[in-house]
Amino acid sequence: xxxxxxxxxxxxxxPLCGKDDSRDYLWFDEYRYVQxxxxxxxxxxxxxGIRPLHKRYSKKYFQYEFRNQRNFFNLMRLTLRxxxxxxxxxxxxxxxxRTFLDIGCATGLLLNHVRQQGWKVKGLELDTYSVRYARRxxxxxxxxxxxxxxxxPDRSFNVIHWSHVIEHLPDPFQGLKKIYSLLKPGxxxxxxxPRIDSFQHYLFQKEWRxxxxxxxxxxxxxxxxxxxxxxxxxxxxxxxxGGLAADKEHPLKPFKRxxxxxxxxxxxxxxxFILAKKKINN
Numbered sequence: 613x614x615x616x617x618x619x620x621x622x623x624x625x626x627p628l629c630g631k632d633d634s635r636d637y638l639w640f641d642e643y644r645y646v647q648x649x650x651x652x653x654x655x656x657x658x659x660x661g662i663r664p665l666h667k668r669y670s671k672k673y674f675q676y677e678f679r680n681q682r683n684f685f686n687l688m689r690l691t692l693r694x695x696x697x698x699x700x701x702x703x704x705x706x707x708x709x710r711t712f713l714d715i716g717c718a719t720g721l722l723l724n725h726v727r728q729q730g731w732k733v734k735g736l737e738l739d740t741y742s743v744r745y746a747r748r749x750x751x752x753x754x755x756x757x758x759x760x761x762x763x764x765p766d767r768s769f770n771v772i773h774w775s776h777v778i779e780h781l782p783d784p785f786q787g788l789k790k791i792y793s794l795l796k797p798g799x800x801x802x803x804x805x806p807r808i809d810s811f812q813h814y815l816f817q818k819e820w821r822x823x824x825x826x827x828x829x830x831x832x833x834x835x836x837x838x839x840x841x842x843x844x845x846x847x848x849x850x851x852x853x854g855g856l857a858a859d860k861e862h863p864l865k866p867f868k869r870x871x872x873x874x875x876x877x878x879x880x881x882x883x884x885f886i887l888a889k890k891k892i893n894n
Contacts (some may be wrong), residue, residue: 674741720746852881
């Protein structure tokens with residue numbers, strides 16, 4: 613079975629609970645989402661394999677990342693501020709041996725920012741153009757490899773950050789397990805992904821910005837936390853943001869600032885962040 617892009621499609625079991633019992637959730641021209649009847653996870657089924665997915669990262673993708681790099685960086689920097697990354701979390705590790713991995717590091721702005729704070733940093737990025745840019749502009753150490761094939765030793769990092777990556781993985785649970793193995797005991801995972809149980813999804817329904825052909829899994833707060841715990845992590849903190857998209861027209865747009873503040877206060881944003889920790893004795 614193939615889609616309109618001539619990518620071979622495969623039917624899969626639920627990435628969270630492993631069951632093969634689902635209902636149709638939402639259809640689009642090129643793909644469809646189903647919802648697991650056992651655990652409630654929403655995911656594409658059928659879906660392309662790893663190789664066709666990797667081929668989607670073209671020069672056009674880099675141009676998108678480059679245009680938006682400053683906005684993406686500012687959002688990530690605000691998240692680090694919210695969890696007191698520099699003045700609290702960092703102090704849990706010896707100053708000269710702090711190690712930080714950014715998965716899906718794009719053009720490298722966040723990696724460069726963390727390195728300036730004294731961390732030893734490394735990146736993983738699929739898009740070759742972004743890797744070349746980050747190496748040339750910032751002289752960063754970045755592997756042009758997917759997480760599944762990353763040639764990194766276990767227990768290498770104090771902190772692993774991945775923002776808007778897990779929803780792209782064919783097997784998000786194995787991605788979490790891989791990160792768990794790469795973290796040193798007591799290390800932290802910083803995870804950001806779209807969240808379906810949100811005000812913005814309620815408002816836009818099928819037109820919600822995070823229904824996208826590259827988003828293979830769509831999490832709710834509950835299903836994401838369940839998968840994180842299943843991978844062995846201890847959940848430390850979770851919060852969300854994103855009330856109205858800046859690039860979407862809506863009668864409520866004049867109230868965007870108020871709505872954005874409200875969804876963050878009441879934790880109903882369409883982007884969720886999780887701070888999780890690997891056990892000390894693992």
